[in-house]
Amino acid sequence: MAAPISPSETLVMPVNIPNRGRALVAIRDIRAGEILLSDSPLLLYPAAFSSSPASSFCSLCFRSLLSVRIPCPSCPSSAFCSVRCLSTALCSSHGPSICRALAALPPVHDPELRAQCYFLLAAYALSLTSPDNFYLLLSLDGGDAASAHPEAIALHALIAPVTGFSLEVTTSLIAKDKRNAFGLMEPFRLEDGGERRVRAYGIYPSASFFNHDCLPNACRFDYLDRDGDDNSKITVRAIFDIPKGREVCLSYFPVNWGYKERQERLMEDYGFQCNCDRCEVEKNWKDEEEEGMDDDNDEVGEMEDSEENENVDFPHAYFFVRYVCDQEDCGGTIAPLPPSPKGTLSDVMECNVCGQLKKEEGFGGHGSDSEFGAMID
Numbered sequence: 001m002a003a004p005i006s007p008s009e010t011l012v013m014p015v016n017i018p019n020r021g022r023a024l025v026a027i028r029d030i031r032a033g034e035i036l037l038s039d040s041p042l043l044l045y046p047a048a049f050s051s052s053p054a055s056s057f058c059s060l061c062f063r064s065l066l067s068v069r070i071p072c073p074s075c076p077s078s079a080f081c082s083v084r085c086l087s088t089a090l091c092s093s094h095g096p097s098i099c100r101a102l103a104a105l106p107p108v109h110d111p112e113l114r115a116q117c118y119f120l121l122a123a124y125a126l127s128l129t130s131p132d133n134f135y136l137l138l139s140l141d142g143g144d145a146a147s148a149h150p151e152a153i154a155l156h157a158l159i160a161p162v163t164g165f166s167l168e169v170t171t172s173l174i175a176k177d178k179r180n181a182f183g184l185m186e187p188f189r190l191e192d193g194g195e196r197r198v199r200a201y202g203i204y205p206s207a208s209f210f211n212h213d214c215l216p217n218a219c220r221f222d223y224l225d226r227d228g229d230d231n232s233k234i235t236v237r238a239i240f241d242i243p244k245g246r247e248v249c250l251s252y253f254p255v256n257w258g259y260k261e262r263q264e265r266l267m268e269d270y271g272f273q274c275n276c277d278r279c280e281v282e283k284n285w286k287d288e289e290e291e292g293m294d295d296d297n298d299e300v301g302e303m304e305d306s307e308e309n310e311n312v313d314f315p316h317a318y319f320f321v322r323y324v325c326d327q328e329d330c331g332g333t334i335a336p337l338p339p340s341p342k343g344t345l346s347d348v349m350e351c352n353v354c355g356q357l358k359k360e361e362g363f364g365g366h367g368s369d370s371e372f373g374a375m376i377d
């Protein structure tokens with residue numbers, strides 16, 4: 001019988017890997033669906049889709065404001081889902097100086113720039129209320145942020161009168177944000193054509209050590225609208241069995257992106273060229289083959305039918321069939337629900353984008369995925 005599993009255990013530990021920096025590896029054999037890590041944010045800030053940061057979400061925990069909406073007593077732009085969130089916020093992320101700064105923020109029309117203003121204000125609030133956590137934020141990977149580019153200089157001019165940060169600190173913070181922020185998403189709605197908006201961004205101190213792989217062995221779930229105090233926690237679960245000592249990686253974007261798009265994003269935003277097994281195969285593909293990877297997964301079907309091609313041109317076909325959500329326009333990754341407290345594996349798969357739960361025939365309890373792990377490793 002499998003060992004009992006405690007969901008609060010952290011099943012990964014940090015190590016340094018040449019050319020990959022800090023990474024997280026499995027501290028023991030991990031079963032499919034196990035929670036590897038549950039992490040609370042160092043800070044959260046709103047995605048800037050409207051001019052008001054908190055039009056419909058709690059300004060502290062980012063839960064949807066439905067029946068209860070408690071406005072900030074001194075600024076029009078923030079509201080909270082409970083008295084508890086309001087009082088916590090007034091002593092932390094929404095203290096008097098932040099409240100004044102939000103009210104005085106000049107109109108910033110570019111949504112990306114506006115979100116970065118919110119990030120810098122959240123970082124400033126952290127520096128006032130929790131210097132240790134601020135230093136933790138500064139210790140995250142930010143690449144070589146030696147020279148400030150025009151974007152950072154413009155932001156600095158806007159925010160420095162409030163924060164008092166030097167240009168060097170502003171530049172460094174922006175780089176940390178770019179490389180480490182997790183987008184916390186609005187619920188998936190098919191009527192939006194599968195377009196999911198980011199509601200808020202969060203920096204998670206432990207989860208920020210996960211490196212990227214284009215065929216990840218774990219994926220991240222967030223549940224901003226769930227009840228309780230820990231709705232802004234993220235959890236990372238194993239997609240399939242992972243042997244002790246193996247690096248655990250997430251995909252930094254939907255796994256169904258094509259080779260060029262992935263490489264461009266990884267170079268622009270994360271500063272590295274990906275040489276994972278999937279990229280090594282796909283770099284030799286012609287553009288038409290790339291197009292075949294689009295959402296409807298036709299290519300997957302064709303490749304599956306061909307014994308000859310299987311494991312040669314498309315060794316990751318199995319991943320797409322088994323672990324990419326088949327809901328129209330979704331493209332999320334699916335992982336089993338966590339095992340029961342007694343260690344029994346779940347045969348219910350959950351999508352980390354649309355939230356669909358699906359019973360997987362024959363999924364629970366088998367070990368064939370570690371063979372798959374060996375195939376792609």
Ligand SMILES: C[S@@+](CC[C@H](N)C(=O)[O-])C[C@H]1O[C@@H](n2cnc3c(N)ncnc32)[C@H](O)[C@@H]1O
Binds near residue numbers: 021213272
């Ligand atoms: C979120 S951080 C991950 C933790 C990071 N390695 C560290 O040392 O803190 C993202 C950064 O890790 C590095 N990284 C992530 N995945 C990588 C990979 N597959 N190969 C090389 N570097 C990677 C890149 O520098 C990237 O900007």
